[in-house]
Every structure is written in structure tokens, then in C-alpha cells.
Amino acid sequence: MxxxxxxxxxxxxxxxxxxxxxxxxxxxxxxxxxxxxxxxxxxxxxxxxxxxxxxxxxxxxxxxxxxxxxxxxxxxxxxxxxxxxxxxxxxxxxxxxxxxxxxxxxxxxxxxxxxxxxxxxxxxxxxxxxxxxxxxxxIDPALERVGVLMEPTSVVAKAWEQIRRVGERAWFEPRRALITGAGPIGLLAALLGIQQGLDVHVLDRVTEGPKLDLVRKLGATYHHEDAATVAAHVHPDVVVEATGAGTVVFDVLANTAAYGIVCLTGVSSVGRPIRLDAAAINRELVLENDAVIGSVNANLRHYRQAADALASADETWxxxxxxxxxxxxxxxxxxxxxxxxxxxxxxxxxxxx
CATH class of the missing domain: 3.90.180.10 (Medium-chain alcohol dehydrogenases, catalytic domain)
Incomplete structure (x- = not known):
């Protein structure tokens, strides 16, 4: 073979x-x-x-x-x-x-x-x-054309599970989610956010092409401005960061709602130093009870969650x-x-x- x-x-x-x-x-x-x-x-x-x-x-x-x-x-x-x-x-x-x-x-x-x-x-x-x-x-036989999306969906299913677990350390009722990056992981993270009834916003750099249509057809809001401006405007309760870009990571860390959760799923490239005010970020995280977590890979539970999410989604999308x-x-x-x-x-x- x-x-x-x-x-x-x-x-x-x-x-x-x-x-x-x-x-x-x-x-x-x-x-x-x-x-x-x-x-x-x-x-x-x-x-x-x-x-x-x-x-x-x-x-x-x-x-x-x-x-x-x-x-x-x-x-x-x-x-x-x-x-x-x-x-x-x-x-x-x-x-x-x-x-x-x-x-x-x-x-x-x-x-x-x-x-x-x-x-x-x-x-x-x-x-x-x-x-x-x-x-x-x-996997559902009806998903033959799209079932290959199961593994990346399992990755974001785990990310959302981890977000819930952190959020439920106290009262947790998020309303707005910001997804940074409109690649497959970002778009699938947005899908699961929509399925949870959240007001989902997606940030990416492109200003035309299929990503914009995919976000809009999902019922989410697309943004292409810089991350700090978008995050300050959206003021998200939850961020799923899918770019791995250092400046984007720190821009969203500084602009969540109180008791915000940032889940990092993008792997950053090495050798690109940036200047930042670490003390200000520390102050923000502590005084607002914010949380930052990393998430990668998935186990069997997350694959089953992904299968359910795909079966509930619009197959055309x-x-x-x-x-x-x-x-x-x-x-x-x-x-x-x-x-x-x-x-x-x-x-x-x-x-x-």
C-alpha cells in the first residue's frame, strides 16, 4: 500500500x-x-x-x-x-x-x-x-465528507472543557467570547462557542476571503483590527487564543472582563522577543481574578464531545x-x-x- x-x-x-x-x-x-x-x-x-x-x-x-x-x-x-x-x-x-x-x-x-x-x-x-x-x-455516517474535522474539533472541545472547569471555581455565566485566529482551530472554537449560546467574536488579519464568510454564516462577528482594540471593545469573558502570536496573547490578557479566562491553544514561534510591561499584566491578572491556561491535544472524552458537536453542526458550513x-x-x-x-x-x- x-x-x-x-x-x-x-x-x-x-x-x-x-x-x-x-x-x-x-x-x-x-x-x-x-x-x-x-x-x-x-x-x-x-x-x-x-x-x-x-x-x-x-x-x-x-x-x-x-x-x-x-x-x-x-x-x-x-x-x-x-x-x-x-x-x-x-x-x-x-x-x-x-x-x-x-x-x-x-x-x-x-x-x-x-x-x-x-x-x-x-x-x-x-x-x-x-x-x-x-x-x-x-462517527455519524452522515458526516463522511467532514468527519476528518474530528481531531481538531476534539482539541477545541478540550479547551472549552478546561475553560468551564476553571470558570466553575466560582459562579460562571459567560456571555461574550473572543476567538483570536480564524484558522481551523479558531473557527471550530467559534462553532462550539455558538453552540453554547455565547456572543462570539472572531479576530483575524485578513479582510476578504472564505474566513469572513465562515464567521458570518456561523452567526459570529468578524474583526480584523489590532487585538488590543478588538479585545477592549468586546471585553470578553472568555478568550480562546489560536494564533500563538506573542503580541496578540498579551493584548487579550490585558483586556478581558473581570474574572476573565484566556485559553491558549496556539503554539508560539521562538526567537521573536517583544517588549511588555510584565508588572501591569500581573496587576491586571491578580486584581481581576483572571486566569490563563494552556491546552493541547485531547483524550477519548474530548473526541466523543467532538463527535456530538459535529453531529449538531450545519454540515454545509x-x-x-x-x-x-x-x-x-x-x-x-x-x-x-x-x-x-x-x-x-x-x-x-x-x-x-
């Missing part, structure tokens, strides 16, 4: 490689790959900036945003041939740490976790793949979030950013568009 592979931490090694067909063992499902989402982490791996090969192997099958159809499933697995499934990305560490021992492997404390397509485990960028039944999540689909034969095109791109998907068994 064919798989998209790289040699981690080496540039210019992306290839469509012939690899042996997988053979399920134990409770594993054999899955026909349908689609693969491409995100910033994948592009970092392709650029040689990140990633780990499986032990004793040079090449890594990449891809962690999966969608497939079960070919075979063992008795008692809870799955049947034909089921649409998504594979969970992270696996708990073998020690395990306290978090992993309690099935909160997205919060691993010792860093010995593994991740499909990222860290020491082959990913889902192949025509066939296997996944343990306990790390597969069934979700489909329009995927702005480009490419066939497996043109896999390299998916890792090149286009001006109209929001989410790019590789069709593992189709023609693309």
Missing part, C-alpha cells in the same frame, strides 16, 4: 512510499483510509522541525487528523465493517504517570507519551491503517471549512499554503478537488 512518509528532523524527505499492508493484532481494527487533514504540526514535521520515528525505523508515516472506514473488526470490539471511524492521536506513557494512569493522557506529566504520526508511532496517512478498538471513535481537497497522488500540494486555504484535506482513495 501507499503511505506518506518523512524522515523526522530532515528537510526535503517527504515521499509517497510503498509500505507493507498492516496486519491487525489483538483488538485492532483494520481500516480503509478515507481522508487526512493537514495542519501546522504536519508542516513543521515536513520542514524537519519536529517529529520522532518509531524505534529502529528511519521513516515515519505522518498524519494525525484521520477518517476511515472499518474493513474488519474482531468480535466484541464494538465496531462493524463499514463503520466510519477516527483514530485517537495520543497514547499514554508506559510508566504511567498519574495523569495517564487515570486516562487523562492528554495531560501526561513526564513526556513519555507517544502520538500517531508525530512521536514514535506511525500515523494515518496511508491507504490502510490499524487502530486499537479502545482508541477508535465511531463544516464542508465549506474544508477549502481544498487533493488526491493522494498530489500529496505534496497539501503541504503548500494557498491564499484561500482554511483546511486542506488529502483524499486517500478519491480524486480530490
Amino acid at each position: 501507499r503511505a506518506i512518509t518523512v524522515i523526522p528532523n530532515q528537510q526535503n524527505t517527504l515521499e509517497l512510499t510503498d509500505v507493507p499492508d498492516p496486519e491487525p493484532t489483538g483488538d485492532e481494527l483494520l481500516v480503509q483510509g478515507l481522508a487526512l487533514g493537514v495542519c501546522g504540526t504536519d508542516k513543521e514535521i515536513v520542514r524537519g522541525e519536529y517529529g520522532w520515528s518509531p524505534p529502529q525505523r528511519e521513516r515515519l508515516v505522518i498524519g494525525h487528523e484521520s477518517l476511515g472506514r472499518v474493513r474488519t473488526a474482531g468480535p466484541g470490539a464494538g465496531f462493524s465493517a463499514g463503520d466510519l471511524v477516527v483514530g485517537v492521536v495520543r497514547r499514554p506513557d508506559p510508566v504511567p504517570c498519574g495523569a495517564c494512569a487515570h486516562d487523562e493522557f492528554d495531560m501526561c506529566r513526564n513526556g513519555k507519551y507517544t502520538e500517531r504520526g508525530i512521536k514514535e508511532l506511525d500515523g494515518y496517512a496511508s491507504e490502510l491503517w490499524c487502530v486499537e478498538a479502545g482508541y477508535a471513535v465511531k 463544516l464542508d465549506s471549512l474544508i477549502t481544498r481537497r487533493v488526491p493522494l497522488t498530489r500529496y505534496a500540494d497539501a503541504f503548500e499554503s494557498g491564499p484561500e486555504d482554511v483546511k486542506v484535506v488529502i483524499e486517500l482513495n478519491g480524486a480530490g478537488s
Whole structure:
């Protein structure tokens, strides 16, 4: 079968490689790959900036945003041939740490976790793949065109869960949410905010193109001014920060409502120092009981929350979030950013568009 592979931490090694067909063992499902989402982490791996090969192997099958159809499933697995499934990305560490021992492997404390397509485990960028039944999540058959959005939706489902948990340390009834960044994570965070009945505002730099339409069709308000101006105007109870831009982070920290919560989901680039008044930010956080949290990855609970969120969403809106689909034969095109791109998907068994 064919798989998209790289040699981690080496540039210019992306290839469509012939690899042996997988053979399920134990409770594993054999899955026909349908689609693969491409995100910033994948592009970092392709650029040689990140990633780990499986032990004793040079090449890594990449891809962690999966969608497939079960070919075979063992008795008692809870799955049947034909089921649409998504594979969970992270696996708990073998020690395990306290978090992993309690099935909160997205919060691993010792860093010995593994991740499909990222860290020491082959990913889902192949025509066939296997996944343990306990790390597969069934998805509504009606979502076949958009089910590949499950993994990024699980990331924002976790972020919203963490926001609620922090907020509920006391009375918590947020009304306004600001999402910074209108990429897939930002837009899906906005979707979940709308589903919670919040007044959602989305900030991004672009002034035309699909992002504006996606925000408006969602029923949210789009902004493109600087972050400090927008945050001061919106005065949000909750911020989901999805850009990783240092100036944006500190601008929103200084402009939340009292008892505001800022959840950071964007990973910042290193080597870009900025000047800031740390004392003023500290004073703001303390005197207003503000909270700042980081959130990444997801566990099984969040995948199930994501499945519910996608099933409740407008499928046409979700489909329009995927702005480009490419066939497996043109896999390299998916890792090149286009001006109209929001989410790019590789069709593992189709023609693309």
C-alpha cells in the first residue's frame, strides 16, 4: 500500500512510499483510509522541525487528523465493517504517570507519551491503517465528507472543557467570547462557542476571503483590527487564543472582563522577543481574578464531545471549512499554503478537488 512518509528532523524527505499492508493484532481494527487533514504540526514535521520515528525505523508515516472506514473488526470490539471511524492521536506513557494512569493522557506529566504520526508511532496517512478498538471513535455516517474535522474539533472541545472547569471555581455565566485566529482551530472554537449560546467574536488579519464568510454564516462577528482594540471593545469573558502570536496573547490578557479566562491553544514561534510591561499584566491578572491556561491535544472524552458537536453542526458550513481537497497522488500540494486555504484535506482513495 501507499503511505506518506518523512524522515523526522530532515528537510526535503517527504515521499509517497510503498509500505507493507498492516496486519491487525489483538483488538485492532483494520481500516480503509478515507481522508487526512493537514495542519501546522504536519508542516513543521515536513520542514524537519519536529517529529520522532518509531524505534529502529528511519521513516515515519505522518498524519494525525484521520477518517476511515472499518474493513474488519474482531468480535466484541464494538465496531462493524463499514463503520466510519477516527483514530485517537495520543497514547499514554508506559510508566504511567498519574495523569495517564487515570486516562487523562492528554495531560501526561513526564513526556513519555507517544502520538500517531508525530512521536514514535506511525500515523494515518496511508491507504490502510490499524487502530486499537479502545482508541477508535465511531462517527455519524452522515458526516463522511467532514468527519476528518474530528481531531481538531476534539482539541477545541478540550479547551472549552478546561475553560468551564476553571470558570466553575466560582459562579460562571459567560456571555461574550473572543476567538483570536480564524484558522481551523479558531473557527471550530467559534462553532462550539455558538453552540453554547455565547456572543462570539472572531479576530483575524485578513479582510476578504472564505474566513469572513465562515464567521458570518456561523452567526459570529468578524474583526480584523489590532487585538488590543478588538479585545477592549468586546471585553470578553472568555478568550480562546489560536494564533500563538506573542503580541496578540498579551493584548487579550490585558483586556478581558473581570474574572476573565484566556485559553491558549496556539503554539508560539521562538526567537521573536517583544517588549511588555510584565508588572501591569500581573496587576491586571491578580486584581481581576483572571486566569490563563494552556491546552493541547485531547483524550477519548474530548473526541466523543467532538463527535456530538459535529453531529449538531450545519454540515454545509463544516464542508465549506474544508477549502481544498487533493488526491493522494498530489500529496505534496497539501503541504503548500494557498491564499484561500482554511483546511486542506488529502483524499486517500478519491480524486480530490
